[in-house]
Amino acid sequence: xxxxxxxxxxxxxxxxxxxxxxxxxxxxxxxxxxxxxxxxxxxxxxxxxxxxxxxxxxxxxxxxxxxxxxxxxxxxxxxxxxxxxxxxxxxxxxxxxxxxxxxxxxxxxxxxxxxxxxxxxxxxxxxxxxxxxxxxxxxxxxxxxxxxxxxxxxxxxxxxxxxxxxxxxxxxxxxxxxxxxxxxxxxxxxxxxxxxxxxxxxxxxxxxxxxxxxxxxxxxxxxxxxxxxxxxxxxxxxxxxxxxxxxxxxxxxxxxxxxxxxxxxxxxxxxxxxxxxxxxxxxxxxxxxxxxxxxxxxxxxxxxx
Amino acid sequence: xxxxxxxxxxxxxxxxxxxxxxxxxxxxxxxxxxxxxxxxxxxxxxxxxxxxxxxxxxxxxxxxxxxxxxxxxxxxxxxxxxxxxxxxxxxxxxxxxxxxxxxxxxxxxxxxxxxxxxxxxxxxxxxxxxxxxxxxxxxxxxxxxxxxxxxxxxxxxxxxxxxxxxxxxxxxxxxxxxxxxxxxxxxxxxxxxxxxxxxxxxxxxxxxxxxxxxxxxxxxxxxxxxxxxxxxxxxxxxxxxxxxxxxxxxxxxxxxxxxxxxxxxxxxxxxxxxxxxxxxxxxxxxxxxxxxxxxxxxxxxxxxxxxxxxxxxxx
Numbered sequence: 001x002x003x004x005x006x007x008x009x010x011x012x013x014x015x016x017x018x019x020x021x022x023x024x025x026x027x028x029x030x031x032x033x034x035x036x037x038x039x040x041x042x043x044x045x046x047x048x049x050x051x052x053x054x055x056x057x058x059x060x061x062x063x064x065x066x067x068x069x070x071x072x073x074x075x076x077x078x079x080x081x082x083x084x085x086x087x088x089x090x091x092x093x094x095x096x097x098x099x100x101x102x103x104x105x106x107x108x109x110x111x112x113x114x115x116x117x118x119x120x121x122x123x124x125x126x127x128x129x130x131x132x133x134x135x136x137x138x139x140x141x142x143x144x145x146x147x148x149x150x151x152x153x154x155x156x157x158x159x160x161x162x163x164x165x166x167x168x169x170x171x172x173x174x175x176x177x178x179x180x181x182x183x184x185x186x187x188x189x190x191x192x193x194x195x196x197x198x199x200x201x202x203x204x205x206x207x208x209x210x211x212x213x214x215x216x217x218x219x220x221x222x223x224x225x226x227x228x229x230x231x232x233x234x235x236x237x238x239x240x241x242x243x244x245x246x247x248x249x250x251x252x253x254x255x256x257x258x259x260x261x262x263x264x265x266x267x268x269x270x271x272x273x274x275x276x277x278x279x280x281x282x283x284x285x286x287x288x289x290x291x292x293x294x295x296x297x298x299x300x301x302x303x304x305x
Numbered sequence: 306x307x308x309x310x311x312x313x314x315x316x317x318x319x320x321x322x323x324x325x326x327x328x329x330x331x332x333x334x335x336x337x338x339x340x341x342x343x344x345x346x347x348x349x350x351x352x353x354x355x356x357x358x359x360x361x362x363x364x365x366x367x368x369x370x371x372x373x374x375x376x377x378x379x380x381x382x383x384x385x386x387x388x389x390x391x392x393x394x395x396x397x398x399x400x401x402x403x404x405x406x407x408x409x410x411x412x413x414x415x416x417x418x419x420x421x422x423x424x425x426x427x428x429x430x431x432x433x434x435x436x437x438x439x440x441x442x443x444x445x446x447x448x449x450x451x452x453x454x455x456x457x458x459x460x461x462x463x464x465x466x467x468x469x470x471x472x473x474x475x476x477x478x479x480x481x482x483x484x485x486x487x488x489x490x491x492x493x494x495x496x497x498x499x500x501x502x503x504x505x506x507x508x509x510x511x512x513x514x515x516x517x518x519x520x521x522x523x524x525x526x527x528x529x530x531x532x533x534x535x536x537x538x539x540x541x542x543x544x545x546x547x548x549x550x551x552x553x554x555x556x557x558x559x560x561x562x563x564x565x566x567x568x569x570x571x572x573x574x575x576x577x578x579x580x581x582x583x584x585x586x587x588x589x590x591x592x593x594x595x596x597x598x599x600x601x602x603x604x605x606x607x608x609x610x611x612x613x614x615x616x617x618x619x620x
Contacts, residue, residue: 020442023523027438028450030431031498038491039457042468049467107333118334120606121341127602129552131570132594135577136348139588147347150364161362181344189610242461245554249577266463271559276467283464294459 043287050281056274069281078257078265079282085172086262090240092176093183097236098229100180101187108188109195126185134249137178141165141250165251168258175246175259183239187232194228195221234297241290262286348595351588352376359585375589378403379410403586406575409564410590413572416482420568421550423486428497428546429539431490436501437527441513451502458495465491466559473560480562488556493546500545500612504538505531541612544605548598569594 053065073079108119125133140147141164149161165171202220211219244263247253253260253268260268266286270279351359353371438444439451469488478484508531516526532539554570561567573594576587602609 021444024438024442024444024447027434027442027523027527031435031454031494034427034431034490034494035454035457038469038488039460039465039495042465042472042491043460045468045471046464049471103333104337107330107337110330112327112330112334114334118337119610120603121338123602123606123609124345124599125341126609127548127598128595129554129570129573129598131552131554131573131577132591135573135587135591135594136344138577139351139584139591140344140347142584145360145362145364145584147364150362150366154363181340185341193610238459238461242463244463248554248558249574252578263461263463270467276471280464280467283461283467287460287464290461291456291459 046280047284049276050278050284052277054276054280056276065277069278070285073269073278073282073285078260081257082260082262082265085258085260086241089172089176089179089243089261090237092173093179093240094233094236096176096180097183097187098233100184101191101232102225102229104184104188105192105195108192122185122188124185125182128182130182130245131249133178133182134246137174137181137246138165138250141174166255168255171251171255171258175250178246178250179240179243183236187236190232191225191228194225198224230298234294237297238290238294241293242286345595345599348588348591351585352592353589354585356583356585359588375583375586376593378407378586379589379593404576404579404582406572407586407590409567409572410569410593412564413567413569414593416564416566417551417568417570420482420485420489421547423482424489424493424550425543425546427486427490428493428542432494432497432501432542433532433539434527436498437505437531439498439502440505441510441531442523451499454495454498457491462492462555466556469556470559479560480566482566484560485550485553485557485566485568488560489550489553492553492556493549496549497542497546500542501535501538504535508534537608537611540605540608544601544608545612548601551598 050069051064051066053063053069104122108115108122143149143161143163143166146164148164149158152158153161164174198221202224203216206216206220242263243261244267247259247261247264248267251259253264262282263286266279266282269275269282273279347366350366350368352375353373354365354368355370355372355374358365358368358370439447465488469484473479473484473488476484478487512530512534513526516530517523521529551568552570553568554574557568557571558574561571564572573590576582576590
């Protein structure tokens with residue numbers, strides 16, 4: 001945000017700084033109380049728990065184990081393989097979302113009949129519950145009666161029905177597809193809004209200088225999209241890394257461990273193995289990684305892109 | 306908000322000859338509409354087929370013998386206690402049955418509504434004054450508090466699950482909608498404050514000054530001057546926090562156990578993990594889950610866009 005020059009006349013003239021500060025404090029009190037209670041405190045408490053060997057199967061023996069939980073989870077092979085799956089899921093999804101969002105924004109940036117209709121239906125996937133999204137795609141991917149098999153068979157692209165989610169090779173891309181379908185609308189809206197804010201003069205100047213459509217797109221549109229694009233990139237990366245719902249509904253981490261991603265790993269460790277200490281340590285590692293990643297993206301890409 | 310970019314803001318136009326441009330746009334629009342609507346159409350079509358038709362290969366895209374039995378089952382489940390027997394009587398060929406948990410769907414919608422409305426109200430109460438203070442009052446630590454607010458949202462919600470779980474069980478609030486209302490504040494309030502703050506910032510400071518000179522207190526300045534002007538943005542945050550709470554799954558999965566507190570996503574998820582359930586029934590449940598949020602979003606579409614525009618794109 002560029003700093004805007006401001007004159008705090010009311011403050012300067014009557015020397016009401018104290019009063020202002022008090023008013024601000026009063027207005028911020030409720031939100032501070034709420035956020036400390038539901039965000040700050042739990043995050044701290046979470047780290048505290050991660051230092052204990054807390055298993056609900058043995059609730060009365062809770063020894064303090066320093067960083068043993070972290071050592072334990074980091075030496076677990078499943079941790080690294082699940083981290084790798086989360087990484088590939090994130091790369092797949094975010095790449096697809098970015099490309100599709102720019103294409104859709106380019107389309108909606110044109111003026112034509114039906115544009116408004118497209119803009120309105122576009123918010124529908126964004127609005128539905130992820131659980132309903134999962135249910136819908138589970139039924140589309142169904143290996144015996146699903147729409148995907150039906151459509152591909154009728155189009156002659158397959159000879160017989162194919163197993164989709166049950167095939168370890170296909171599971172992650174298919175879940176990513178369901179994720180992308182739901183996330184693309186918001187991303188396109190954000191990019192479209194940025195696109196509309198590009199000043200017309202830039203294009204006029206470029207045209208005078210003899211730039212063609214493609215050159216104008218590469219040298220004006222893409223660089224000007226940076227703020228919106230950055231936002232989409234960071235937001236969708238965060239969402240993809242932590243995503244849980246679709247894995248729960250569509251595959252429960254299976255088949256075998258083909259969709260055993262990091263968030264599913266945390267869930268299993270915590271609520272199926274009932275090991276709160278290690279589960280929390282896992283969650284904490286994920287928090288630190290996402291935080292570091294957001295910081296890294298803003299610092300490097302944010303400057304260069 | 307969107308389409309009316311006048312002379313100041315130009316668009317990147319396809320500089321192609323008339324017909325090619327039209328053809329490209331038409332083709333792309335059809336593909337996009339199909340991509341977005343396809344899954345919905347298939348869901349809706351499956352929800353009005355009977356169990357015999359739904360397992361045809363290849364699938365019937367348009368039902369030959371449409372039926373509302375599945376919806377009837379959902380809405381009458383509580384009264385009639387639809388079970389394996391009553392269901393197979395109604396549709397003898399199928400063998401697919403309607404689970405006893407079907408009767409939970411309507412109460413769970415009610416729970417979802419209570420949770421979502423409470424979260425919206427609390428968001429407004431807590432968020433509006435905070436956003437105003439951050440946008441219009443200069444105080445020390447202002448930018449720190451903004452960064453603090455945003456950083457709480459970067460934390461994945463799965464980190465909050467265990468501490469919340471331990472607290473809530475200690476407070477005796479497990480399986481109580483209150484636990485959901487409280488925890489959902491963590492995932493909605495930062496966003497609410499951010500959107501509203503950006504909107505308040507875009508309103509001129511002179512407004513603030515004028516109101517104060519005329520003798521308004523800070524509180525009056527907010528409620529009488531700024532709030533009426535910020536209504537589009539308020540609509541956006543009402544919509545966002547409502548949908549977030551209505552759709553939330555992970556926390557609800559952890560903190561609810563019975564229909565005393567289970568929200569709609571939990572009941573729907575319990576259907577999907579049951580392999581013996583009638584396919585058409587699950588799809589009807591899916592339609593029931595999808596219709597309210599989609600209606601809301603479509604009706605308030607312009608506020609979604611303006612709400613996003615307010616903060617997001619300024620960077």
